[in-house]
Amino acid sequence: ADPDPLQDLCVADLSASISANNFPCKPLSDVTSDDFVFDGLRKQANFTDAFGVTVTTGNVLSFPGLNTLGIAMNRVDIEPGGINPPHSHPRASEIGIVIEGKILAGIVTTKNVYYSKVLTAGQVFVIPRGLVHFQLNVGQKKALTFTAFNSHLPGSTVLPLNLFAAAPSIPVEVLTKTFLVDEDAINNIKSKFVF
Ligand code: GLV
Ligand code: MN
Structure with missing residues:
Protein backbone atom coordinates (compact mmCIF):
# COMPACT_ATOMS: atom_id res chain seq x y z
CA ALA A 1 0.00 0.00 0.00
CA ASP A 2 3.00 2.33 0.31
CA PRO A 3 4.42 4.33 -2.64
CA ASP A 4 7.07 2.60 -4.75
CA PRO A 5 10.70 3.21 -3.78
CA LEU A 6 12.62 5.64 -6.01
CA GLN A 7 16.11 4.30 -5.29
CA ASP A 8 17.89 1.10 -4.20
CA LEU A 9 18.56 2.13 -0.64
CA CYS A 10 16.92 4.59 1.71
CA VAL A 11 17.68 3.54 5.27
CA ALA A 12 15.64 5.86 7.47
CA ASP A 13 17.30 8.64 9.41
CA LEU A 14 14.84 8.57 12.31
CA SER A 15 16.47 11.53 14.00
CA ALA A 16 16.27 13.91 11.05
CA SER A 17 14.69 17.23 11.90
CA ILE A 18 12.68 17.41 8.69
CA SER A 19 9.41 15.53 8.47
CA ALA A 20 7.84 14.57 5.15
CA ASN A 21 5.49 11.75 4.17
CA ASN A 22 8.24 9.32 5.10
CA PHE A 23 11.68 9.46 6.67
CA PRO A 24 14.67 10.90 4.81
CA CYS A 25 17.50 8.51 3.91
CA LYS A 26 20.66 8.50 5.94
CA PRO A 27 23.81 9.15 3.91
CA LEU A 28 24.81 6.13 1.80
CA SER A 29 28.29 6.30 3.28
CA ASP A 30 26.78 5.52 6.69
CA VAL A 31 24.85 2.45 5.48
CA THR A 32 26.20 -0.90 6.75
CA SER A 33 25.16 -4.55 6.50
CA ASP A 34 23.54 -4.24 9.91
CA ASP A 35 20.94 -1.88 8.44
CA PHE A 36 19.42 -4.83 6.57
CA VAL A 37 19.16 -7.15 9.56
CA PHE A 38 16.79 -6.93 12.53
CA ASP A 39 17.14 -8.96 15.72
CA GLY A 40 14.08 -7.47 17.39
CA LEU A 41 11.74 -10.36 16.55
CA ARG A 42 13.96 -13.07 18.05
CA LYS A 43 12.09 -12.87 21.33
CA GLN A 44 8.96 -11.23 22.58
CA ALA A 45 9.15 -7.89 24.30
CA ASN A 46 7.77 -7.83 27.86
CA PHE A 47 4.03 -8.26 28.28
CA THR A 48 2.79 -4.73 28.64
CA ASP A 49 -0.98 -4.85 28.72
CA ALA A 50 -4.04 -6.40 30.30
CA PHE A 51 -4.89 -8.51 27.25
CA GLY A 52 -2.19 -11.14 27.61
CA VAL A 53 -0.64 -10.29 24.26
CA THR A 54 2.69 -8.87 23.23
CA VAL A 55 2.94 -7.46 19.72
CA THR A 56 6.63 -6.97 18.96
CA THR A 57 6.92 -4.69 15.93
CA GLY A 58 9.39 -4.73 13.07
CA ASN A 59 8.35 -1.56 11.26
CA VAL A 60 10.36 1.41 10.01
CA LEU A 61 10.53 2.85 13.52
CA SER A 62 12.26 -0.19 15.01
CA PHE A 63 13.93 -1.39 11.76
CA PRO A 64 14.92 1.72 9.76
CA GLY A 65 16.18 -0.43 6.86
CA LEU A 66 12.51 -0.94 5.91
CA ASN A 67 12.13 2.73 4.99
CA THR A 68 10.30 3.16 1.62
CA LEU A 69 10.17 -0.62 0.99
CA GLY A 70 6.48 -0.99 1.77
CA ILE A 71 6.87 -4.01 4.06
CA ALA A 72 6.96 -4.75 7.79
CA MET A 73 6.73 -7.75 10.14
CA ASN A 74 5.51 -8.36 13.70
CA ARG A 75 5.62 -11.23 16.12
CA VAL A 76 2.54 -11.76 18.22
CA ASP A 77 2.87 -13.76 21.47
CA ILE A 78 -0.43 -14.56 23.16
CA GLU A 79 -0.74 -16.19 26.59
CA PRO A 80 -3.28 -19.00 27.06
CA GLY A 81 -6.66 -17.27 27.20
CA GLY A 82 -5.11 -13.98 26.05
CA ILE A 83 -6.30 -11.89 23.13
CA ASN A 84 -4.82 -9.57 20.54
CA PRO A 85 -7.92 -7.36 20.77
CA PRO A 86 -9.95 -6.03 17.83
CA HIS A 87 -7.82 -3.60 15.84
CA SER A 88 -7.26 -2.44 12.28
CA HIS A 89 -4.30 -1.32 10.18
CA PRO A 90 -5.11 1.83 8.21
CA ARG A 91 -2.20 1.50 5.79
CA LYS A 102 -3.97 -22.52 18.53
CA ILE A 103 -5.74 -19.25 17.79
CA LEU A 104 -9.20 -18.14 16.79
CA ALA A 105 -8.56 -15.53 14.09
CA GLY A 106 -11.56 -13.32 13.30
CA ILE A 107 -12.36 -10.54 10.83
CA VAL A 108 -15.37 -8.22 10.65
CA THR A 109 -16.12 -6.43 7.40
CA THR A 110 -17.45 -2.90 6.95
CA LYS A 111 -20.85 -4.57 6.43
CA ASN A 112 -20.51 -6.18 9.90
CA VAL A 113 -20.10 -9.67 8.52
CA TYR A 114 -17.92 -11.85 10.76
CA TYR A 115 -15.50 -14.47 9.43
CA SER A 116 -13.36 -16.65 11.68
CA LYS A 117 -11.32 -19.81 11.84
CA VAL A 118 -9.33 -21.76 14.43
CA LEU A 119 -5.75 -22.02 13.19
CA THR A 120 -2.73 -24.07 14.24
CA ALA A 121 0.97 -24.25 13.36
CA GLY A 122 1.77 -23.68 9.71
CA GLN A 123 -1.56 -22.17 8.74
CA VAL A 124 -1.55 -18.77 7.06
CA PHE A 125 -4.27 -16.13 7.27
CA VAL A 126 -4.83 -12.81 5.54
CA ILE A 127 -6.56 -9.64 6.74
CA PRO A 128 -7.70 -7.18 4.06
CA ARG A 129 -6.43 -3.65 4.60
CA LEU A 136 -7.76 -15.20 20.62
CA ASN A 137 -5.55 -17.92 22.07
CA VAL A 138 -7.92 -20.90 22.35
CA GLY A 139 -5.19 -23.45 23.12
CA GLN A 140 -3.66 -24.69 26.37
CA LYS A 141 -0.24 -23.24 25.61
CA LYS A 142 1.24 -19.98 24.47
CA ALA A 143 0.53 -19.04 20.84
CA LEU A 144 3.16 -17.56 18.55
CA THR A 145 2.31 -15.96 15.21
CA PHE A 146 4.37 -13.89 12.79
CA THR A 147 2.54 -11.28 10.74
CA ALA A 148 3.65 -9.22 7.75
CA PHE A 149 2.30 -6.07 6.12
CA ASN A 150 2.51 -4.20 2.82
CA SER A 151 3.53 -0.94 4.50
CA HIS A 152 6.70 0.05 6.33
CA LEU A 153 4.42 1.57 9.01
CA PRO A 154 0.99 -0.12 8.87
CA GLY A 155 -0.36 1.63 11.97
CA SER A 156 -2.70 -0.09 14.41
CA THR A 157 -5.98 1.33 15.67
CA VAL A 158 -6.75 -0.80 18.74
CA LEU A 159 -10.49 -0.28 19.25
CA PRO A 160 -10.72 -0.62 23.05
CA LEU A 161 -7.72 1.64 23.60
CA ASN A 162 -8.89 4.18 21.02
CA LEU A 163 -12.23 4.54 22.74
CA PHE A 164 -11.44 3.97 26.41
CA ALA A 165 -7.79 4.91 26.85
CA ALA A 166 -7.41 7.99 24.62
CA ALA A 167 -5.44 10.91 26.05
CA PRO A 168 -7.00 13.28 26.66
CA SER A 169 -10.10 11.16 27.29
CA ILE A 170 -13.10 11.06 24.98
CA PRO A 171 -15.95 12.77 26.94
CA VAL A 172 -17.93 10.18 28.91
CA GLU A 173 -21.14 11.46 27.32
CA VAL A 174 -19.84 10.43 23.92
CA LEU A 175 -19.27 6.91 25.18
CA THR A 176 -22.56 6.55 27.11
CA LYS A 177 -24.43 7.67 24.00
CA THR A 178 -22.35 5.48 21.73
CA PHE A 179 -22.87 2.30 23.75
CA LEU A 180 -26.33 3.14 25.16
CA VAL A 181 -25.21 2.50 28.75
CA ASP A 182 -24.81 4.65 31.87
CA GLU A 183 -21.68 6.38 33.14
CA ASP A 184 -20.89 3.63 35.63
CA ALA A 185 -20.58 1.11 32.84
CA ILE A 186 -18.22 3.41 30.93
CA ASN A 187 -16.14 4.25 34.00
CA ASN A 188 -15.88 0.58 34.86
CA ILE A 189 -14.42 -0.19 31.45
CA LYS A 190 -12.12 2.84 31.56
CA SER A 191 -10.75 1.82 34.95
CA LYS A 192 -9.40 -1.37 33.37
CA PHE A 193 -7.33 0.57 30.84
CA VAL A 194 -5.19 2.52 33.27
CA PHE A 195 -1.82 0.84 32.67
C1 GLV B 1 -1.79 -9.04 14.26
O1 GLV B 1 -2.98 -8.90 14.00
C2 GLV B 1 -0.83 -7.98 14.07
O2 GLV B 1 -1.32 -6.87 13.79
O3 GLV B 1 0.39 -8.19 14.17
MN1 MN C 1 -3.32 -6.99 12.90
Missing part, protein backbone atom coordinates in the same frame (compact mmCIF):
# COMPACT_ATOMS: atom_id res chain seq x y z
CA ALA A 92 -1.75 -2.21 5.10
CA SER A 93 -3.19 -5.64 4.50
CA GLU A 94 -1.80 -8.27 6.84
CA ILE A 95 -0.65 -11.85 6.25
CA GLY A 96 0.19 -14.08 9.21
CA ILE A 97 1.54 -17.55 9.91
CA VAL A 98 0.93 -19.47 13.11
CA ILE A 99 4.18 -20.95 14.44
CA GLU A 100 2.89 -22.56 17.62
CA GLY A 101 -0.35 -22.86 19.56
CA GLY A 130 -8.30 -1.63 7.20
CA LEU A 131 -10.65 -4.38 8.40
CA VAL A 132 -11.15 -4.98 12.12
CA HIS A 133 -9.64 -8.28 13.27
CA PHE A 134 -8.43 -10.13 16.39
CA GLN A 135 -6.66 -13.28 17.51
Whole structure:
Protein backbone atom coordinates (compact mmCIF):
# COMPACT_ATOMS: atom_id res chain seq x y z
CA ALA A 1 0.00 0.00 0.00
CA ASP A 2 3.00 2.33 0.31
CA PRO A 3 4.42 4.33 -2.64
CA ASP A 4 7.07 2.60 -4.75
CA PRO A 5 10.70 3.21 -3.78
CA LEU A 6 12.62 5.64 -6.01
CA GLN A 7 16.11 4.30 -5.29
CA ASP A 8 17.89 1.10 -4.20
CA LEU A 9 18.56 2.13 -0.64
CA CYS A 10 16.92 4.59 1.71
CA VAL A 11 17.68 3.54 5.27
CA ALA A 12 15.64 5.86 7.47
CA ASP A 13 17.30 8.64 9.41
CA LEU A 14 14.84 8.57 12.31
CA SER A 15 16.47 11.53 14.00
CA ALA A 16 16.27 13.91 11.05
CA SER A 17 14.69 17.23 11.90
CA ILE A 18 12.68 17.41 8.69
CA SER A 19 9.41 15.53 8.47
CA ALA A 20 7.84 14.57 5.15
CA ASN A 21 5.49 11.75 4.17
CA ASN A 22 8.24 9.32 5.10
CA PHE A 23 11.68 9.46 6.67
CA PRO A 24 14.67 10.90 4.81
CA CYS A 25 17.50 8.51 3.91
CA LYS A 26 20.66 8.50 5.94
CA PRO A 27 23.81 9.15 3.91
CA LEU A 28 24.81 6.13 1.80
CA SER A 29 28.29 6.30 3.28
CA ASP A 30 26.78 5.52 6.69
CA VAL A 31 24.85 2.45 5.48
CA THR A 32 26.20 -0.90 6.75
CA SER A 33 25.16 -4.55 6.50
CA ASP A 34 23.54 -4.24 9.91
CA ASP A 35 20.94 -1.88 8.44
CA PHE A 36 19.42 -4.83 6.57
CA VAL A 37 19.16 -7.15 9.56
CA PHE A 38 16.79 -6.93 12.53
CA ASP A 39 17.14 -8.96 15.72
CA GLY A 40 14.08 -7.47 17.39
CA LEU A 41 11.74 -10.36 16.55
CA ARG A 42 13.96 -13.07 18.05
CA LYS A 43 12.09 -12.87 21.33
CA GLN A 44 8.96 -11.23 22.58
CA ALA A 45 9.15 -7.89 24.30
CA ASN A 46 7.77 -7.83 27.86
CA PHE A 47 4.03 -8.26 28.28
CA THR A 48 2.79 -4.73 28.64
CA ASP A 49 -0.98 -4.85 28.72
CA ALA A 50 -4.04 -6.40 30.30
CA PHE A 51 -4.89 -8.51 27.25
CA GLY A 52 -2.19 -11.14 27.61
CA VAL A 53 -0.64 -10.29 24.26
CA THR A 54 2.69 -8.87 23.23
CA VAL A 55 2.94 -7.46 19.72
CA THR A 56 6.63 -6.97 18.96
CA THR A 57 6.92 -4.69 15.93
CA GLY A 58 9.39 -4.73 13.07
CA ASN A 59 8.35 -1.56 11.26
CA VAL A 60 10.36 1.41 10.01
CA LEU A 61 10.53 2.85 13.52
CA SER A 62 12.26 -0.19 15.01
CA PHE A 63 13.93 -1.39 11.76
CA PRO A 64 14.92 1.72 9.76
CA GLY A 65 16.18 -0.43 6.86
CA LEU A 66 12.51 -0.94 5.91
CA ASN A 67 12.13 2.73 4.99
CA THR A 68 10.30 3.16 1.62
CA LEU A 69 10.17 -0.62 0.99
CA GLY A 70 6.48 -0.99 1.77
CA ILE A 71 6.87 -4.01 4.06
CA ALA A 72 6.96 -4.75 7.79
CA MET A 73 6.73 -7.75 10.14
CA ASN A 74 5.51 -8.36 13.70
CA ARG A 75 5.62 -11.23 16.12
CA VAL A 76 2.54 -11.76 18.22
CA ASP A 77 2.87 -13.76 21.47
CA ILE A 78 -0.43 -14.56 23.16
CA GLU A 79 -0.74 -16.19 26.59
CA PRO A 80 -3.28 -19.00 27.06
CA GLY A 81 -6.66 -17.27 27.20
CA GLY A 82 -5.11 -13.98 26.05
CA ILE A 83 -6.30 -11.89 23.13
CA ASN A 84 -4.82 -9.57 20.54
CA PRO A 85 -7.92 -7.36 20.77
CA PRO A 86 -9.95 -6.03 17.83
CA HIS A 87 -7.82 -3.60 15.84
CA SER A 88 -7.26 -2.44 12.28
CA HIS A 89 -4.30 -1.32 10.18
CA PRO A 90 -5.11 1.83 8.21
CA ARG A 91 -2.20 1.50 5.79
CA ALA A 92 -1.75 -2.21 5.10
CA SER A 93 -3.19 -5.64 4.50
CA GLU A 94 -1.80 -8.27 6.84
CA ILE A 95 -0.65 -11.85 6.25
CA GLY A 96 0.19 -14.08 9.21
CA ILE A 97 1.54 -17.55 9.91
CA VAL A 98 0.93 -19.47 13.11
CA ILE A 99 4.18 -20.95 14.44
CA GLU A 100 2.89 -22.56 17.62
CA GLY A 101 -0.35 -22.86 19.56
CA LYS A 102 -3.97 -22.52 18.53
CA ILE A 103 -5.74 -19.25 17.79
CA LEU A 104 -9.20 -18.14 16.79
CA ALA A 105 -8.56 -15.53 14.09
CA GLY A 106 -11.56 -13.32 13.30
CA ILE A 107 -12.36 -10.54 10.83
CA VAL A 108 -15.37 -8.22 10.65
CA THR A 109 -16.12 -6.43 7.40
CA THR A 110 -17.45 -2.90 6.95
CA LYS A 111 -20.85 -4.57 6.43
CA ASN A 112 -20.51 -6.18 9.90
CA VAL A 113 -20.10 -9.67 8.52
CA TYR A 114 -17.92 -11.85 10.76
CA TYR A 115 -15.50 -14.47 9.43
CA SER A 116 -13.36 -16.65 11.68
CA LYS A 117 -11.32 -19.81 11.84
CA VAL A 118 -9.33 -21.76 14.43
CA LEU A 119 -5.75 -22.02 13.19
CA THR A 120 -2.73 -24.07 14.24
CA ALA A 121 0.97 -24.25 13.36
CA GLY A 122 1.77 -23.68 9.71
CA GLN A 123 -1.56 -22.17 8.74
CA VAL A 124 -1.55 -18.77 7.06
CA PHE A 125 -4.27 -16.13 7.27
CA VAL A 126 -4.83 -12.81 5.54
CA ILE A 127 -6.56 -9.64 6.74
CA PRO A 128 -7.70 -7.18 4.06
CA ARG A 129 -6.43 -3.65 4.60
CA GLY A 130 -8.30 -1.63 7.20
CA LEU A 131 -10.65 -4.38 8.40
CA VAL A 132 -11.15 -4.98 12.12
CA HIS A 133 -9.64 -8.28 13.27
CA PHE A 134 -8.43 -10.13 16.39
CA GLN A 135 -6.66 -13.28 17.51
CA LEU A 136 -7.76 -15.20 20.62
CA ASN A 137 -5.55 -17.92 22.07
CA VAL A 138 -7.92 -20.90 22.35
CA GLY A 139 -5.19 -23.45 23.12
CA GLN A 140 -3.66 -24.69 26.37
CA LYS A 141 -0.24 -23.24 25.61
CA LYS A 142 1.24 -19.98 24.47
CA ALA A 143 0.53 -19.04 20.84
CA LEU A 144 3.16 -17.56 18.55
CA THR A 145 2.31 -15.96 15.21
CA PHE A 146 4.37 -13.89 12.79
CA THR A 147 2.54 -11.28 10.74
CA ALA A 148 3.65 -9.22 7.75
CA PHE A 149 2.30 -6.07 6.12
CA ASN A 150 2.51 -4.20 2.82
CA SER A 151 3.53 -0.94 4.50
CA HIS A 152 6.70 0.05 6.33
CA LEU A 153 4.42 1.57 9.01
CA PRO A 154 0.99 -0.12 8.87
CA GLY A 155 -0.36 1.63 11.97
CA SER A 156 -2.70 -0.09 14.41
CA THR A 157 -5.98 1.33 15.67
CA VAL A 158 -6.75 -0.80 18.74
CA LEU A 159 -10.49 -0.28 19.25
CA PRO A 160 -10.72 -0.62 23.05
CA LEU A 161 -7.72 1.64 23.60
CA ASN A 162 -8.89 4.18 21.02
CA LEU A 163 -12.23 4.54 22.74
CA PHE A 164 -11.44 3.97 26.41
CA ALA A 165 -7.79 4.91 26.85
CA ALA A 166 -7.41 7.99 24.62
CA ALA A 167 -5.44 10.91 26.05
CA PRO A 168 -7.00 13.28 26.66
CA SER A 169 -10.10 11.16 27.29
CA ILE A 170 -13.10 11.06 24.98
CA PRO A 171 -15.95 12.77 26.94
CA VAL A 172 -17.93 10.18 28.91
CA GLU A 173 -21.14 11.46 27.32
CA VAL A 174 -19.84 10.43 23.92
CA LEU A 175 -19.27 6.91 25.18
CA THR A 176 -22.56 6.55 27.11
CA LYS A 177 -24.43 7.67 24.00
CA THR A 178 -22.35 5.48 21.73
CA PHE A 179 -22.87 2.30 23.75
CA LEU A 180 -26.33 3.14 25.16
CA VAL A 181 -25.21 2.50 28.75
CA ASP A 182 -24.81 4.65 31.87
CA GLU A 183 -21.68 6.38 33.14
CA ASP A 184 -20.89 3.63 35.63
CA ALA A 185 -20.58 1.11 32.84
CA ILE A 186 -18.22 3.41 30.93
CA ASN A 187 -16.14 4.25 34.00
CA ASN A 188 -15.88 0.58 34.86
CA ILE A 189 -14.42 -0.19 31.45
CA LYS A 190 -12.12 2.84 31.56
CA SER A 191 -10.75 1.82 34.95
CA LYS A 192 -9.40 -1.37 33.37
CA PHE A 193 -7.33 0.57 30.84
CA VAL A 194 -5.19 2.52 33.27
CA PHE A 195 -1.82 0.84 32.67
C1 GLV B 1 -1.79 -9.04 14.26
O1 GLV B 1 -2.98 -8.90 14.00
C2 GLV B 1 -0.83 -7.98 14.07
O2 GLV B 1 -1.32 -6.87 13.79
O3 GLV B 1 0.39 -8.19 14.17
MN1 MN C 1 -3.32 -6.99 12.90
